[in-house]
Amino acid sequence: MADDATLDEICITAIADGFRGDGEILCNPIGNVPVIAGRLAKATFESAMVMTDTVSVLAANTIPVGDPDAERLVEAWMPYRDLFDIVWSGRRHIVMGASQIDPYGNQNFAAIGDWKKPKAQLLGLRGAPGNLVNNTTSYWIPNHSTRSFVEKVDVVSGPGYDRVSELSGWIQSNHEIRQIVSNLGVLNFSNQEKRMQLVSCHPNVTVEEIIAATGFELLLPDEIKETRIPTKEELKLIREVIDPHGLRKAEFAKK
């Protein structure tokens, strides 16, 4: 155990843990913190996963983030068109962001307000509609607050469990929101109601703080753990190999 792990590193191992058991699929995290987590999972306990270099190839080696010239051990060409084939094949686990998320995991990163003339235009639907009905999805939300965890999202980019329960059996068996990692804790939907529940609080965060930062009623299982601390080996990989320039810190600096 390493006691000097910082919050960004604890979030990274929590996101990485979401890939446990995935095996030979495309690990497809979006954004620096999730990419570091995916590369960590692949370099340690999920070596069968394949990953892109975030440009156009699948690279077998562990490449550092933010280094376009890093050497790549290329295993396959992966232009965007082929990436859609993988989405539709189901052999993929994506980690996306969410500007808003609701108790059933409906996610919005499209717009705040009326989508026709929004108060704030965000990314749009992007690939979320197709991702959610085809392959496993997780979310990384670095600003856990009542503005991001809301009773009702303004636009549904990625559908949650209540909406999917009305769709085909095929979609229901392919839709999975594995987990949500925020800057405060880890949450998932592993209960009969398929409603968001608290799994663990990050060190020095209380259940009460997470309840206060959530804009709806969270389910609280009998046992709520503390999110695990990265191992010495994981910290060494994060700090020296995968993110030597500390890009992971940027998302936490704002707070």
Added chain:
Amino acid sequence: MTEMEVIEELSDGMTIGIGGWGSRRKPMSLVRAIACSNLKDLTIVSYGGPEVGLLCATGKIRKAIYGFVSLDSIPLEPHFRNAKQEGTIETGELDEGAFYLGLLAAAHRMPFYPTRAGLGSDMLMMNPEIKTIESPYETSDGEKGEELVAIPALNLDVSLIHMNRADSQGNGQFLGPDLYFDDLFAKAAKRTFMSCEKIIPTEDFLKEGSVHTLKIPRLFVDGVIEAPRGAHFTECLPDYGRDEVFQSEYAASAKDLQSWENFKQKYIEVTDHQEYLKAVDSRTQIGESQNG
């Protein structure tokens, strides 16, 4: 052809597909020519980048149909964002993969291609003209009549794409890491105009790239425009990377009307692509030089 000759082939209200992806290999010399023209009420169909923002800011767009609109290193296209928030354009916002199927359907002259993308999300609410259909087949687990989304063909009047190399007959070659969907844009359109970094003799194609890079046959191309650095400030690998400094300047011009007027005068309202490059280069000689 020249950019101006392409403009003469276009008319008000046309649906125009634009190749590339985000801020990558966009036919920017052609886009700027449209921005300076008298054309109006255009429907622009693309994996959107600065071409959407630029044509929003110059009032050319009635409707934008896209999988996203992004500058890559700047996730939100600021001029597009302004247009959306001011409600000055109509939009057809599709799932990125659904957009691909719309192009594919148009290229194959099919009315639609089916997908599950869009079910459960707000994509169908945002695009009420998109219908669902019932599958005539059983799924592998015996489910009957599965509901699917019928993504309508994205039929295009004209497509504009930018290649690394082309010959004068209209064969095109990409030398970068990704063709994106440029071949489908060409096939989905009644007519396609292709700009390129360099026109070369047909016999020189295989000197720079393998046969796999020759994805645009002249069957689908109606005119070639030689425009060195024609994709600037978007990236056009391996010829050049994105001009991030210039892109930041472009993004900053969305801040207020005055900033936009200054930018427009300096870089958009210029006589031709050569003058544009002069304006860009005089700026990099004064300030810091960055290419990539």
